[in-house]
Amino acid sequence: xxxxxxxxLLIAGAQAAVLTLQSPRFTVTSSTxxxxxxxxxxxxxxASIPVTLEKDDVLKVTFQVIEKGASKGVQPHQxxxxxxxxxxxxxxxxPIRVTNGGKAKFELNMAKPxxxxxxxxxxxxxxxxxxxxxxxxxxxxxxxxLVVPASQPAPVHPDEASFHPLPEIHHTFRPEQKLPPKPxxxxxxxxxxxxxxxxxxxxxxxxxxxxxxxxxxxxxxIGTLGAFQGLLVWYWADLKLGQVLTYGAVLGLVTIFTGxxxxxxxxxxxxxxx
Amino acid sequence: xxxxxxxxxxxxxxxxxxxxxxxxxxxxxxxxxPKQQDNYNLFFSGLKEQGYDLTFRAPKAEAPALIExxxxxxxxxxxxxxxxxxFARDITPQSLVQLLAxxxxxxxxxxxxxxxxxxLAAEFSLTLxxxxxxxxxxxxxxxxxxxxxxVSVPAKHTILSPxxxxxxxSGVPHTIxxxxxxxxxxxxxxxxxxxETDGGSADSLVDSAERGGEGLWAGSQQGLVTGFQTLxxxxxxxxxxxxxxxxxxxxxxxxxxxxxxxxxFARDVAKWTFQETNVLRIDRTTxxxxxxxxxxxxxxxxxxxxxxxxxxxxxxxxxxxxxxxCLKDLQLEFTMLDPHIRTALLPVAAEPGKYATTFRAPDxxxxxxxxxxxxxxxxxxxxxxxxxxxxxxxxDGYPRFLSAxxxxxxGAISTSVAFFLFSAVWLxxxxxxxKAKGHKAE
Numbered sequence: 001x002x003x004x005x006x007x008x009l010l011i012a013g014a015q016a017a018v019l020t021l022q023s024p025r026f027t028v029t030s031s032t033x034x035x036x037x038x039x040x041x042x043x044x045x046x047a048s049i050p051v052t053l054e055k056d057d058v059l060k061v062t063f064q065v066i067e068k069g070a071s072k073g074v075q076p077h078q079x080x081x082x083x084x085x086x087x088x089x090x091x092x093x094x095p096i097r098v099t100n101g102g103k104a105k106f107e108l109n110m111a112k113p114x115x116x117x118x119x120x121x122x123x124x125x126x127x128x129x130x131x132x133x134x135x136x137x138x139x140x141x142x143x144x145x146l147v148v149p150a151s152q153p154a155p156v157h158p159d160e161a162s163f164h165p166l167p168e169i170h171h172t173f174r175p176e177q178k179l180p181p182k183p184x185x186x187x188x189x190x191x192x193x194x195x196x197x198x199x200x201x202x203x204x205x206x207x208x209x210x211x212x213x214x215x216x217x218x219x220x221x222i223g224t225l226g227a228f229q230g231l232l233v234w235y236w237a238d239l240k241l242g243q244v245l246t247y248g249a250v251l252g253l254v255t256i257f258t259g260x261x262x263x264x265x266x267x268x269x270x271x272x273x274x
Numbered sequence: 275x276x277x278x279x280x281x282x283x284x285x286x287x288x289x290x291x292x293x294x295x296x297x298x299x300x301x302x303x304x305x306x307x308p309k310q311q312d313n314y315n316l317f318f319s320g321l322k323e324q325g326y327d328l329t330f331r332a333p334k335a336e337a338p339a340l341i342e343x344x345x346x347x348x349x350x351x352x353x354x355x356x357x358x359x360x361f362a363r364d365i366t367p368q369s370l371v372q373l374l375a376x377x378x379x380x381x382x383x384x385x386x387x388x389x390x391x392x393x394l395a396a397e398f399s400l401t402l403x404x405x406x407x408x409x410x411x412x413x414x415x416x417x418x419x420x421x422x423x424x425v426s427v428p429a430k431h432t433i434l435s436p437x438x439x440x441x442x443x444s445g446v447p448h449t450i451x452x453x454x455x456x457x458x459x460x461x462x463x464x465x466x467x468x469x470e471t472d473g474g475s476a477d478s479l480v481d482s483a484e485r486g487g488e489g490l491w492a493g494s495q496q497g498l499v500t501g502f503q504t505l506x507x508x509x510x511x512x513x514x515x516x517x518x519x520x521x522x523x524x525x526x527x528x529x530x531x532x533x534x535x536x537x538x539f540a541r542d543v544a545k546w547t548f549q550e551t552n553v554l555r556i557d558r559t560t561x562x563x564x565x566x567x568x569x570x571x572x573x574x575x576x577x578x579x580x581x582x583x584x585x586x587x588x589x590x591x592x593x594x595x596x597x598x599x600c601l602k603d604l605q606l607e608f609t610m611l612d613p614h615i616r617t618a619l620l621p622v623a624a625e626p627g628k629y630a631t632t633f634r635a636p637d638x639x640x641x642x643x644x645x646x647x648x649x650x651x652x653x654x655x656x657x658x659x660x661x662x663x664x665x666x667x668x669x670d671g672y673p674r675f676l677s678a679x680x681x682x683x684x685g686a687i688s689t690s691v692a693f694f695l696f697s698a699v700w701l702x703x704x705x706x707x708x709k710a711k712g713h714k715a716e
Contacts, residue, residue, distance in 0.1 A: 077479075093467070095492075130465050171638075189684040211702070225698075
């Protein structure tokens with residue numbers, strides 16, 4: 001194997017043979033057979049206008065590989081067309097069959113694209129002809145830019161997404177509860193207080209007198225009743241249930257005694273026992 | 275016992291003052307044909323300088339074993355015997371996979387010959403060409419055989435040193451599957467292809483391509499050196515040809531006066547594989563309500579929550595973990611079955627290594643998790659999950675004294691006050707019966 005290479009090298013070195021293409025040409029035909037475009041290919045620079053293929057168009061590339069300075073055709077080991085999407089980095093390699101006489105014909109039918117055509121987007125594919133042979137120096141020719149209809153995207157592994165930043169997710173919160181305007185609440189609060197007008201008006205007429213208010217048997221009971229009301233207001237504003245029950249139990253014990261005393265006193269008064 | 279031994283090794287390592295080493299251990303087993311061992315002297319001495327402890331074993335030798343009593347005996351294994359078809363009984367594809375599962379790192383060299391390791395490569399989503407078809411390239415024009423190829427190295431790569439000189443390569447290419455755990459390190463030149471070097475005809479290339487599928491191995495989509503990081507964090511690097519590490523290629527000039535990048539490339543590959551570079555870890559995570567430092571087990575819906583993660587990177591120069599502000603795309607998920615919130619976890623400028631974010635807890639109660647799942651090719655994976663409950667407000671946690679309830683408050687208070695006043699007046703007034711009697715008496 002190695003000796004073969006050395007031989008090859010010797011030949012290559014001796015001849016310094018350079019390959020070239022004879023009458024390279026590309027043609028684009030539509031599905032009906034009408035010729036849309038036919039141009040010779042320049043080896044010096046790629047075609048300035050990209051080649052555009054529609055869904056059913058056929059691209060034909062023909063050339064003959066020859067040694068420079070000789071008319072004899074050569075069949076190189078490697079005759080590849082390389083399709084390269086610069087944007088996505090996708091690449092496809094299509095080997096071309098070359099006859100012993102060096103003649104080559106490649107047909108790209110977009111109705112039946114070959115497997116070697118990479119997945120495409122809207123970016124054009126750079127088409128390069130690569131010719132390599134152990135006996136000659138390699139030849140790389142940029143042919144033209146090829147615009148083909150976008151294909152299905154390349155299949156992606158299901159876990160691939162987790163290897164990239166994922167889209168942000170924001171939680172949609174329920175809307176804040178709306179409160180009615182404060183003046184309306186205030187008006188209704190005043191409305192709730194309106195029975196007091198009636199009560200105080202009627203009381204003003206009857207003018208109840210409170211002669212026993214400060215009597216030692218009545219006042220403690222009124223006081224404890226007031227304390228109970230206070231405890232409940234405190235509970236509403238700040239206290240926990242356990243605290244209220246404790247304080248209420250203590251206060252209740254006191255209230256039982258003060259109430260019993262006050263009510264028995266009133267009972268005595270009403271019965272007339274003095 | 276093993277633990278004690280490894281502890282002793284660590285202490286011995288410190289005592290010896292070894293400067294640079296891997297984050298997972300310094301013992302390396304090299305499986306290489308004794309005849310070829312001297313071909314890789316530069317590579318091996320480089321590893322020794324870095325502080326690795328190399329043990330050599332012939333592929334057919336019975337000792338030292340890879341796994342002893344279910345514990346891997348070495349932290350890293352290099353299999354350079356790429357052409358050996360029959361290995362000792364304990365070196366099998368299964369045992370190599372077992373090593374990976376036990377967090378041992380591997381470098382495995384392949385060759386155009388069919389060996390047990392060739393079939394193992396397929397399990398890592400690498401498809402090798404048929405046996406006997408090495409990579410060939412006639413580009414660029416050069417002296418020497420077509421299957422010894424200078425491969426230019428990407429100037430910017432997460433694993434490789436920047437601006438490496440081209441690397442000499444001879445061996446097999448592989449197509450790289452779409453498995454995201456694969457980390458392509460070196461890709462084939464665009465003009466290269468796999469072919470039989472002698473007797474390979476132009477027609478056979480066309481025929482193989484027409485067969486479809488993976489008929490032709492050609493172009494820059496093929497890999498030459500490809501890493502694979504398991505979900506556990508262990509790393510394996512597949513090298514298309516063991517010669518990449520050889521002294522011959524390390525010394526061979528790429529062009530006149532330009533040395534090849536092989537030696538540095540081999541070191542970079544070993545550094546990555548042996549967990550020296552691109553090794554990250556989460557030291558700790560914290561979470562608390564904004565304006566508090568206390569970590570809670572449960573948060574209330576709509577709380578403002580502050581979450582922070584502290585991340586370090588291994589520095590093989592000092593052998594220490596240093597806080598790392600290097601991640602730009604870290605994300606935090608707050609999930610209950612599905613992520614409810616996914617937000618960027620950004621580095622805090624004042625505190626290196628700290629990544630923090632603040633977000634409002636969703637108004638959904640349930641068992642949530644703070645999840646960091648950071649996977650990037652070539653970096654060690656970061657995973658963290660903390661479970662907390664999100665509860666509705668407690669009975670006294672709702673807003674109080676709402677303006678909408680003012681009429682109810684006034685109603686209740688006025689009723690209470692009225693009851694109290696009535697009781698007081700009734701208790702303190704004079705008995706009405708007496709009056710009535712008095713009226714009658716009148």
